[in-house]
Amino acid sequence: MPDVVTHEVLNQPEPLAGYDLFAGNAPLRDGLKLNAPQLDTTALQALGQRLGTPEMQAHARLANVHAPQLRTHDRFGRRVDEVEFHPSYHVLMAAAVEAGLHGAPWAGEGGSPHVERAAGFMLFTELEPSVLCPISMTYAVTPALRANAGVFRDWAPLLTSRSYDPRLVRASEKAGVTMGMGMTEKQGGSDVRANTTRAEPDGEDGWGRRYVVTGHKWFFSAPMSDAFLVLAQTASGLSCLFLPRVLPDGTRNAIRIQRLKDKLGNKANASSEVEFHGATAWLVGDEGRGVPQILEMGTMTRLDCALGTSGLMRQALALALNHTSQRMAFGKRVVEQPLMRNVLADLALESEAATALAIRLARAFDRRGDAHEAAMARLLTPVAKFWICKRGSAFAQEAMECLGGNGYVEEGGEGVMARIYREMPLNSIWEGAGNIMALDLLRALRKADAAAALLQELAPARGQHAALDRLADALPARVEAMATEAEARLLAQDVALAVQAALLAQSAPPAVFAAFCDSRLAGRWGQSFGTLAAGTDFDTILARAMPR
Structure with missing residues (x-):
C-alpha cells in the first residue's frame, strides 16, 4: 500500500511579517x-x-x-x-x-x-x-511637574531623555526615567474625591513641601516606574503628590506592592495594587487642587487611548486583509468574495475614520495658543476617547472573524489577533469609561464658544454630502438644548461622526468619504459591519487599505 501524505500544509496564509507599517498605511x-x-x-x-x-x-x-x-x-x-x-x-x-x-x-x-x-x-x-x-x-x-520647580528642574531632562534605564536606583544615577500614576482606590474608582489615602506634612526641602503618605491604590500601573503622581487627602483637601520609587538618599520608598492584577489583556504591562506605609512624597501644585491637576493629565492619556485604539484597529484590519488576500475558499481568494469585500471595506472605513479623528486631536495639542484649537482640544478629547474606543471591541471581533478559527488561537503570527481582541476593552475603560466621557463632553459644550467651534470645524466639508450637511445643521441646536445626561452618549456619537466625515472629506479619496457618509450618516447601513450598500466602490477602499 503506498504511503499516504497526511500532513502537507496547503492554503495557509503567510504571516504578516517583514513589512513597513508606515509605508503601508x-x-x-x-x-x-x-x-x-x-x-x-x-x-x-x-x-x-x-x-x-x-x-x-x-x-x-x-x-x-x-x-x-x-x-x-x-x-x-x-x-x-x-x-x-x-x-x-x-x-x-x-x-x-x-x-x-x-x-x-x-x-x-x-x-x-x-x-x-x-x-x-x-x-x-x-x-x-x-x-x-x-x-x-x-x-x-x-508637563504637570512644572508645578513643582525643584522636581521639574531635576527630573525634566531625564523624562525627555531618549535613553531607557530599567534599574531601580535613584534618578541622579540614571540616564533616563519613566513615570506612572496612582489615582483610584477600591472604594471610589473614577470618583477620586472618595479617596482615603492621607498625606501629613513633613517639612520642606529643595523639592518643596514634603509629606508622609499612608493609604492604598487599587490600580497602580507600571509599578517599576521611577516615580508616580498620586492623589492623597491633605488638610486642604485632595492634593497631587510626586512620589519617587527610590528616594534621593538611595533608600527605597515605602511602597508595598500587594499583588499584580490578573487582567484580560495588556499582559506585558504590570498593573498592581499597592499600599503606602509612610511613603515620602512632595506636593505638586497647590494643596487641595489635586483634581484639576489630574484632569489636565487625563486629557493627554485620553488622547493616547484614542491613538492606541486606532492603532489596534489598523493592525487588526491589516491582519484580516493579509489573511483573506491569500486564503482560498469556494474557488477564489476570500478577499474576492463579494460579502467579505463588504466586511473588509466597512472595517477599512472605520479604521480610517478613527485614524483621522485621533490625528486631528493631536494637532489641537500642538496649537494650544490658537483659540479654535484650544476649543477643539476640549471638545474632541472626550468625543474621540468615547467613540473610537467604544468601537474597538466590535471592530476586533469582526476582524477576528475574517480569519476564522485561526484568529481565535493564541499562537504564531495570527495569534496577534487574539491579543488585539483582549486588549481592545482596556482603552475604553482606562482613564474614564464611556459615561465619564459623555458627561465630560457636556461640560465642554457648556462653554459659550463650543457650538461655534464645532461649526467652524465642519465648514470645510459643507456642501459635499447632503447627510453631513443635515447633521451639521442640526448639531448647534442640539448642543444648545442639551440639558439632560440621558442623551449624552448619542450626542457624543453624532459629534464624532460629523467630525470624522469632515476630516475624510479633506484627506481621503472621494470613494472613502462617500461610503462613510452614506453608511454612517445617511442610514444606508445595518447594525453590523459588512452592510454597506451594493454600489459602494469596494475596489478603491480595499486597495487603499492594503498593508503591503
Missing part, C-alpha cells in the same frame, strides 16, 4: 499631510520599518507570553517589592523611548511634535500596546 500618511503638512516623516519611516520586522514581532510575542512576575521579598526575607520582566519587554521599552514616544514634545523637538509623536504611538501600538502604558503616563505627567 495610506490613511495615516494622508492624515499627517492634512494636520502637519510641513512634518518631516523621516523618523516615522524608520520606525515603521523597524516595527514590522520579525525580530520586533518576536519580542512583542515573548513580552506577552512571559508575563511580569512580582517579587515581594528577596531570598533572605527582606522586602524588595520588585517586578521582573522578560528581556523582550525591555527591548520594546527601549525602542519606544528611543522613538521619543514618552517625551519628545516636551523637549521642543519639531514643528508638530504632538502630531509626530501621535503617529509614532499609533505605529508602535500595532506592534505591542502594553508597554505603552508607562510611556503614555510619562508623556502625560511631565
